[in-house]
Each structure stands twice: as structure tokens, then as C-alpha cells.
Amino acid sequence: MKNFININDIVDYKSIVKEAIELKKDPYTLKNIGQKKTLGLIFFNSSLRTRLSTLKAAKMLGMETLTMNFKSEGWQLEFEENTIMLNNSAEHIKEAAQVISQYCDIIGIRAFAQLKSKEDDEKEKVINSFLKYASVPILNMESCCAHPLQALADAITIEENKKISNPKIVLSWAPHPKALPHAVANSFVNMAKINDYNIIITNPIGYDLNPKITGGIKIIHNQEEAFEKADFIYTKNWSSYNSYGKILVNDNSWKINKTKMELTNNAKFMHCLPVRRNVIVDDSVLDSNSSLVINQANNRTYAAQTVLKKIILNEK
Ligand code: CP
Numbered sequence: 001m002k003n004f005i006n007i008n009d010i011v012d013y014k015s016i017v018k019e020a021i022e023l024k025k026d027p028y029t030l031k032n033i034g035q036k037k038t039l040g041l042i043f044f045n046s047s048l049r050t051r052l053s054t055l056k057a058a059k060m061l062g063m064e065t066l067t068m069n070f071k072s073e074g075w076q077l078e079f080e081e082n083t084i085m086l087n088n089s090a091e092h093i094k095e096a097a098q099v100i101s102q103y104c105d106i107i108g109i110r111a112f113a114q115l116k117s118k119e120d121d122e123k124e125k126v127i128n129s130f131l132k133y134a135s136v137p138i139l140n141m142e143s144c145c146a147h148p149l150q151a152l153a154d155a156i157t158i159e160e161n162k163k164i165s166n167p168k169i170v171l172s173w174a175p176h177p178k179a180l181p182h183a184v185a186n187s188f189v190n191m192a193k194i195n196d197y198n199i200i201i202t203n204p205i206g207y208d209l210n211p212k213i214t215g216g217i218k219i220i221h222n223q224e225e226a227f228e229k230a231d232f233i234y235t236k237n238w239s240s241y242n243s244y245g246k247i248l249v250n251d252n253s254w255k256i257n258k259t260k261m262e263l264t265n266n267a268k269f270m271h272c273l274p275v276r277r278n279v280i281v282d283d284s285v286l287d288s289n290s291s292l293v294i295n296q297a298n299n300r301t302y303a304a305q306t307v308l309k310k311i312i313l314n315e316k
Helices: 013-025 049-060 093-103 118-123 125-133 148-161 183-194 223-227 293-312
Strands: 038-043 064-069 106-110 138-140 168-173 198-202 218-220 232-236 268-270
Touching: 013 148, 013 293, 038 049, 038 093, 049 064, 049 148, 049 293, 093 106, 093 125, 106 125, 106 293, 118 125, 125 138, 138 148, 138 293, 148 183, 148 232, 148 268, 148 293, 168 183, 168 223, 183 198, 183 232, 198 223, 218 223, 268 293
Parallel strands: 038 064, 038 106, 106 138, 168 198, 168 232, 198 218, 232 268
Antiparallel strands: none
8 A cells, every 4th residue: 555545545445444343453563564664653633543543563573663733833834836935835735745854754634625615625725735746645534525544443343333234324413513514424424335234314404415426325314213213323424525515404303312322223332532412412322332443443553553564565
């Protein structure tokens, strides 16, 4: 694997999930493959899970790590070509990406959507600029439109917890006071499609995700109908895609509660975290035995470790 930018960089998804589950049994088994290599993690946005799990994954492969919160610690970057840099930007991405490539053998990038312009976000300016100018592999730690490491951890969690071969999985929108990006939901849907999972999406009218991603998947605007006989409820908020980045409704009735979970087939509850308690989901669900959120966070380490291994060894 040259870079890990989106799910399509994985040639055989089922086999990488199996590999991660195997690696989890003895994660230090590959502790020599990253020796004398450095992973650099560049954050343009906050993180708990991605930062710590990817650092841990790298260390379990024997890698050195460097981390930088670019927004607060780096020079403001310029991304425009052929520009006269008289604005606030002190450094061009051309130099920055090449310089970081001198210090690191792999560069992880986190750069969220701005949610101001669909066209701009879909250009994935930050991660694509690093891809263009860095001379080492790039790892997507959540870009504007994709969070493939989260999706891989979610696939591992589903495979570990499913009771039937093709469980019913519901991706459900839930309310949130802030406008959030579509990256987690997009990658979850792409991952479900690649795995041929029996997935349906439920969200209020006006919140349908990018049709290029959801094409072929049933979208129901009645949450309770969607929940019937579900085996997994994956919850996430996202802002409107059509009215890009807007909060159209913040309908509390879409919050996940015990009564809704009782409509399911004893479904497991999933969320990528961080989650706002009693806004997205009630305590009674999050604290119940059906919640897999901590398992998902744990699996972030093995998702990252497996992907880093494939990049280091240049495996498919
Ligand atoms: N799920 C996830 O990516 O968590 P962080 O934003 O804390 O990294």
C-alpha cells in the first residue's frame, strides 16, 4: 500500500479485517518492522482516539513518532499555487510537505471539512497537497470527506460482535448542536458496501448523504421503522449535504433511547466517539451492555497498526 487515503486503497477488505483481528491477539509480534522509521502525525483539528491509537500502533511496530498540532504550533500554510504571499500565511505547503518528508517515513494528516463550500471540501485541499508535495506515504487520519481508519475499526468491531453472517446494520442520524462533517458516515457507508453488509440509512428529510456514496442503499426517513429487527445501530450526526454544512432541524426525537433500541433485535449500539451524552444517545443506551463504543475505540489501534504495516512493507 502506497498511501491510505480512502477505503479503496485496501485491495481485499475482508482479509485486512481478518488480519487486524489476528494482530490484536499478539500486537507486538511485528515490533521490528518499523525500526529506524518515523511516523509524523500532523493535526489541523483536535483528536483523542486517532492521535493516541495511531501513536500506540506505531510504537507497537517499533516506529519513532513525531506529533504536531499544526493550527496552534505551525506556521499558517498557503495552499494556492503561484501566489504572492502577502497575507497571513508564512509558509507554503510545497516546502512544508517536503520538509516534513525529511523527518518522517510516513505522514498522517487530520484536516476536517470547513463545511462552507461543498466544492472546496470535496477537493480535499490539505490531504491532496500533502500527497502532491510529500515524498513519503500519506495516512488519512480524517479528511474532509473520509475517515477510513475509523471505518476499518468499525468493520473489525462488527466482525467481532456479529451473531449472524449478514446482520442488519442501521446507520442513524442523531441530533447535535453543531454542524458536523460527513466523513465518518461516508466511510462507514463505503465500508459497508465493500463488505456487502445489509445496511440501511435513516435520517430526517434534508439530511441524505452524498448520493454518489449512498447509491444503491435504502434510505428511510422514519427512524423507528428503520430500527425494526436491526442487529447493529451505528449512530452519527452529520450536517446537511444538500444544503451544505447547514443544520436544518435538530429534532430531539431522533436521539437514540432505550425504547428505540427495544424495536431492534437486541442490537449493539455503535458510535465513533466523541459523543454528546443525552443529546445523541441516552445514558441508558451508552452505559448498557449493548454499547460497543469502547470496543470501537480500542480497535482503532489495530486498524492503524494493520494499515501502517501494509504501508511499511508495501503490501497490497
Ligand atoms: N473517532 C475519532 O476519530 O476520534 P477522535 O476525533 O478523538 O480522534
